[in-house]
Amino acid sequence: MTKDIIEEHPIDAVILWVDGNDEKHKAKMLPYLEDKTKISSENFRTRYDQVNEIKFTIDSILKFAPYIRNIFIVTDNQTPNFLSETNKNESYDKVSIIDHKVIFEGYEKFLPTFCSRTLETCIHRIPNLAEHFIYLNDDFFLIKETQPEDFFKNGYPVLRGKWQKFDENKFYKKFKKPRIGHKSAQQLAAKLAGLNKYYNFKHTPHPLRKSTFETYFKANREVFLENIKYKFRNPNQFLSQGLANHLEIKNKTCYFKDDLQLMYFRSYKKPLYWYRFKLNVKTKGKLFLGLQSLDRSPPHILDYILKWLEKRTS
Numbered sequence: 001m002t003k004d005i006i007e008e009h010p011i012d013a014v015i016l017w018v019d020g021n022d023e024k025h026k027a028k029m030l031p032y033l034e035d036k037t038k039i040s041s042e043n044f045r046t047r048y049d050q051v052n053e054i055k056f057t058i059d060s061i062l063k064f065a066p067y068i069r070n071i072f073i074v075t076d077n078q079t080p081n082f083l084s085e086t087n088k089n090e091s092y093d094k095v096s097i098i099d100h101k102v103i104f105e106g107y108e109k110f111l112p113t114f115c116s117r118t119l120e121t122c123i124h125r126i127p128n129l130a131e132h133f134i135y136l137n138d139d140f141f142l143i144k145e146t147q148p149e150d151f152f153k154n155g156y157p158v159l160r161g162k163w164q165k166f167d168e169n170k171f172y173k174k175f176k177k178p179r180i181g182h183k184s185a186q187q188l189a190a191k192l193a194g195l196n197k198y199y200n201f202k203h204t205p206h207p208l209r210k211s212t213f214e215t216y217f218k219a220n221r222e223v224f225l226e227n228i229k230y231k232f233r234n235p236n237q238f239l240s241q242g243l244a245n246h247l248e249i250k251n252k253t254c255y256f257k258d259d260l261q262l263m264y265f266r267s268y269k270k271p272l273y274w275y276r277f278k279l280n281v282k283t284k285g286k287l288f289l290g291l292q293s294l295d296r297s298p299p300h301i302l303d304y305i306l307k308w309l310e311k312r313t314s
Helices: 003-008 023-032 034-039 054-064 114-120 171-175 182-192 211-221 220-226 240-250 274-281 299-313
Strands: 012-014 073-074 094-099 132-136 140-142 156-164 198-201 206-209 255-259 262-265 288-291
Touching: 012 054, 012 114, 023 034, 034 206, 054 073, 054 140, 054 299, 114 240, 140 299, 156 206, 156 240, 182 240, 198 240, 206 211, 206 240, 211 220, 211 240, 262 274, 274 299
Parallel strands: 012 073, 012 132, 073 094, 156 255, 262 288
Antiparallel strands: 132 206, 140 288, 156 198
């Protein structure tokens, strides 16, 4: 996409965010939990708790993807502290808060929801969302200058991942208890698209087209309704971005890229020097950084990573 094409076909960014530390949010969630003790479970809390890393997600987009037109943060009656009226400055003029009620207009009976897969099914309903948009989790960061072509080529999404068989078609999987997670939700999406294998995409920013969602859900309203009815993550749910990807693949309206260009941490149990080495040496050639469950990081490692992000995105 050249500059002229970007002006004609703008790209937006969408981020889901929740401040799970907010006592009001916990109180809203509690009545819907069958097991009330979950509210204090570390494994449960890590899906919601945050360490203000959303600021660096936004700063990284502003610095390394200045062509992004709008940045939409989808929240449940919350606002990140750095965007509050007392703290917000003009450098964040591109950023807008979109409440859950906005994307659930007409379907308010399904609120409140605390499930990212439910919310992802509705992000294409953000008012004035561009046809081309990038969906990111709030623990993802751009760490190097990007170009529109890193996400869209000739108007089509650039997909990063690799082909895999469905679990039921893998011999060794037949002897293991099925795991319900990111991969299984992608497999459900691939099956909805009518494919006999799935394109396993990793935790990178996802380039998506609004019309892909609109066309499919208009023709398959029952699929949309089934996926948005859950308050918490459910094994019957598919990944909406996975559905979009597989529909693009089926329609031959996408490009594939084998190199994820990703640095990804899922735990923080190694010594500090390991993270120093990874962030300062091994990020060469990488565009993206994913920091899953950063709230579970030991304080000294968390402090180093947050300072590294601040320096990188400032």
